[in-house]
């Protein structure tokens with residue numbers, strides 16, 4: 100048998116049939132559903148008198164719209180409320196398991212999937228959300244889909260797919276202390292550009308990736324989409340297998356042993372060929388801060404806001420100039436001279452327990468700067484929240500003047516009440532710094548949890564290594 | 567789905583790279599549980615001077631005179647000309663819904679983001695990839711020529727300029743077929759229901775842990 104990449108193995112294991120036109124019908128093992136991209140798909144099923152093909156392959160949760168403050172009185176915004184009630188109703192009438200808003204297991208869809216063991220190594224995982232790439236960290240084939248495809252998966256348990264090209268992004272050597280998975284992800288995007296991965300399935304490898312915890316790998320895979328790739332993945336190893344032991348949806352007993360034996364095959368063969376290979380030197384990666392309105396507009400914290408006039412590509416030059424205008428930044432400004440108004444620690448990129456620990460370690464015994472109007476900590480799930488509280492992390496944050504909230508997407512995309520006001524500048528652990536992403540006119544700088552926490556304390560960006 | 571064969575229409579130039587789906591349709595409009603009615607909110611933050619909310623009547627809102635789709639000469643546009651990596655960001659199908667609802671039938675750019683590109687085909691919207699050089703040339707032509715129109719012929723895979731010059735474009739055979747015929751993909755897939763069941767049976771034996779309720 101010829102040598103295969105991890106992606107080839109995952110693909111081959113899920114082909115229901117090869118179509119004549121070069122596409123294939125791919126079987127979907129796990130479909131995650133949330134309130135924003137599913138109502139039209141359920142409506143489509145109803146209109147055509149169709150039923151879900153396999154209800155037990157679906158898991159639903161409301162996350163994008165949910166309030167992060169007291170939920171005992173329900174949702175104040177009637178439009179958000181209707182969307183969540185629609186999800187509840189669709190799950191009820193089609194028999195789909197849902198973690199409703201007040202379920203302790205509720206949280207961001209990409210946090211709860213792995214946490215529950217509902218997404219496992221070797222699975223195909225899809226969700227009407229582009230950050231489904233997160234689940235590739237398990238050694239799964241996971242990517243976002245649109246609502247028409249949500250309907251297609253519900254109705255047929257399959258998708259019509261064309262195979263992507265294969266890319267290996269190898270982060271070689273080890274990172275320096277205080278450099279996190281988020282910094283690795285941002286450095287990769289800064290290097291490749293937001294379209295660098297378009298058309299590819301990326302496997303992240305190299306010693307620096309192997310050394311990451313599952314949480315860290317999820318952070319890196321989460322941002323594969325920001326490099327243009329629909330899916331990112333990491334090979335299965337002991338770290339992966341240990342992570343899943345004892346998770347509620349994970350197999351047990353004999354099936355566990357059987358699953359582990361299979362999972363151990365989920366890595367690229369030593370001489371497998373990739374269509375493209377990118378190497379990064381881990382030791383050269385510094386903590387990163389984005390300065391513009393695209394995740395590729397990123398520099399090390401020791402750097403400065405770049406000058407568009409040094410850029411030779413005219414399209415890029417125009418984008419940079421526009422971004423500087425939107426961000427109200429001058430070329431040449433040291434990153435550490437940029438003051439922030441708000442700080443957001445959360446999102447499917449950085450709201451897992453390890454992220455909260457990293458932020459709390461910086462915050463411990465200090466207080467939020469006076470110029471920082473709000474420092475928000477939003478755990479990724481009810482279970483992450485519970486764990487953090489058991490470790491006393493909530494107190495560290497609240498003692499420092501941070502707010503400790505209920506789980507959800509929150510200010511990552513500001514569909515609920517958590518948002519930036521026009522002109523406000525935010526250090527955010529989320530994944531997108533697009534214009535208006537965190538609120539109309541808001542200005543987002545993407546950073547790691549430790550860097551966000553440090554900015555909240557200092558009132559401006561600082562190098563967490565010197566903090 | 568609405569079929570796409572040949573379309574002749576006015577071209578509007580959106581001279582920006584990396585236009586993301588948050589810009590195409592901002593998040594507050596994603597609260598709708600419907601598939602239609604997004605057209606008035608297309609590019610909402612660029613198009614209007616105030617902040618838009620779902621359900622709002624847009625006819626009285628202050629327009630941003632600098633935004634291209636607000637200029638009289640582009641109001642009736644049905645072909646959008648833009649720059650690289652159009653549609654990056656989230657998977658929201660609301661983006662093609664909004665573009666389609668506004669009246670666009672085709673989008674021309676040097677490259678598109680994957681998920682957005684795929685979503686277009688599910689909604690009768692044709693994304694056309696042309697080289698950077700050709701896109702540059704079209705930008706100049708649109709600017710110089712009021713009322714500049716192009717004719718897109720999907721079966722022939724060509725874009726015809728007013729002078730008669732034909733530009734070829736590439737497209738996957740299966741996507742072209744689905745769009746030209748306006749086919750219901752779910753119905754087509756369900757023709758293979760037996761193959762799906764056979765696959766499931768085999769997997770259930772090989773990997774039973776995937777079928778735990």
Ligand code: SF4
Nearest residue numbers: 230446447508511512
């Ligand atoms: S946290 Fe942000 S990026 Fe993640 S699923 Fe929610 S809105 Fe999307």
